[in-house]
Amino acid sequence: MRVPDWEEYLKQILSHVKFKYDHNHIYFELKNHMEDRYDEFVSEGMEEEQARETVLACMGDADEIGEELNKAHSPFLGWIWRVLKDALILLVILNFLPALSLITSGFISVFESYDEKSDSLLVYSIDVGYREKIYDTTVIIDKILYYEDHTLEVRYATWTNPFSDSIKWSSSIGVTIYDEQGKIQANGNGWKSGSYYGRGQKYCENIPLDATKAVISYGIENEIPIDLKEGRVMANES
Amino acid sequence: MDKGLIGGSTVLMLLSLLQEKEYYGYEIIKEIEQRSNCIFQFKEGTLYPVLHRMESQGLVKSYKATAETGKERKYYQITVKGKTQLAKEKEQWNAFTISVKKVLGGAGYACP
Numbered sequence: 001m002r003v004p005d006w007e008e009y010l011k012q013i014l015s016h017v018k019f020k021y022d023h024n025h026i027y028f029e030l031k032n033h034m035e036d037r038y039d040e041f042v043s044e045g046m047e048e049e050q051a052r053e054t055v056l057a058c059m060g061d062a063d064e065i066g067e068e069l070n071k072a073h074s075p076f077l078g079w080i081w082r083v084l085k086d087a088l089i090l091l092v093i094l095n096f097l098p099a100l101s102l103i104t105s106g107f108i109s110v111f112e113s114y115d116e117k118s119d120s121l122l123v124y125s126i127d128v129g130y131r132e133k134i135y136d137t138t139v140i141i142d143k144i145l146y147y148e149d150h151t152l153e154v155r156y157a158t159w160t161n162p163f164s165d166s167i168k169w170s171s172s173i174g175v176t177i178y179d180e181q182g183k184i185q186a187n188g189n190g191w192k193s194g195s196y197y198g199r200g201q202k203y204c205e206n207i208p209l210d211a212t213k214a215v216i217s218y219g220i221e222n223e224i225p226i227d228l229k230e231g232r233v234m235a236n237e238s
Numbered sequence: 239m240d241k242g243l244i245g246g247s248t249v250l251m252l253l254s255l256l257q258e259k260e261y262y263g264y265e266i267i268k269e270i271e272q273r274s275n276c277i278f279q280f281k282e283g284t285l286y287p288v289l290h291r292m293e294s295q296g297l298v299k300s301y302k303a304t305a306e307t308g309k310e311r312k313y314y315q316i317t318v319k320g321k322t323q324l325a326k327e328k329e330q331w332n333a334f335t336i337s338v339k340k341v342l343g344g345a346g347y348a349c350p
Binding site for chain 2: 013028059060072
């Protein structure tokens, strides 16, 4: 069965609809309807040409339908909807980006690499890969490195949802080191880039090799304990 | 009825149909024709502006799915807002028909 061409009729309808992004949907919906009607007429025994004309007569005046469709597809509301939808997609991507990049691993290098400490040799490193969401900020503790000059380095990143309206916490972290006897040092020197997304490196000096725990503090009363005994990768073994 | 579908009690009819199940445009036309014994026969194309306006008002939402015929069709589904609107329009319609009957029926329908 040859399905007739409704192109001209449908184009006439669409010529009235100013919001072009909806043209495709309208086109297919109306075309499907006309094909269904046509198939039915022909299956009832109607001549093809007569069926074609009857379908067009059943549908009604193209200009009238087009004008009414144009009212239903307001370009103003249409654009607002499109923009909102795009903003929503962006929001979702931004929210999940840290998780995605963690999965792909070595996520920091996607943006830029850390500064390598050049004045001392590495003793051990721990791939922490810790991630926690605190309010609207995701804190990622990437790696801990320990050097021959007794410096302990914490590599981290923070990610704040730029659309959130809550308080922006100071994006830098604090580090407190413990050994078996208790607290041995609070804080150290470091730097941190960016505001919404930022990487940071924190150096704590004079840390003994047998330090057992590092507690990372972030914002108010948020503490992330990290075991320094587990997961050590010794530099001289690799 | 050679008047188009635009306006009148069309929204009431469509909402009432869609409350039963989800339909695509052509099915709606067939359904209305059958139920009204072909009294409601209108220009079929005028159904779509009404459906699309109902969609932009949030009374119905649409989705694409493969119909029984194996072809992809755009189905319409009533929303919560649509159901509320249906209840409201039904009430208005009943009030209207009662009033008309009262006028037609004369004394027999008079208020007690």
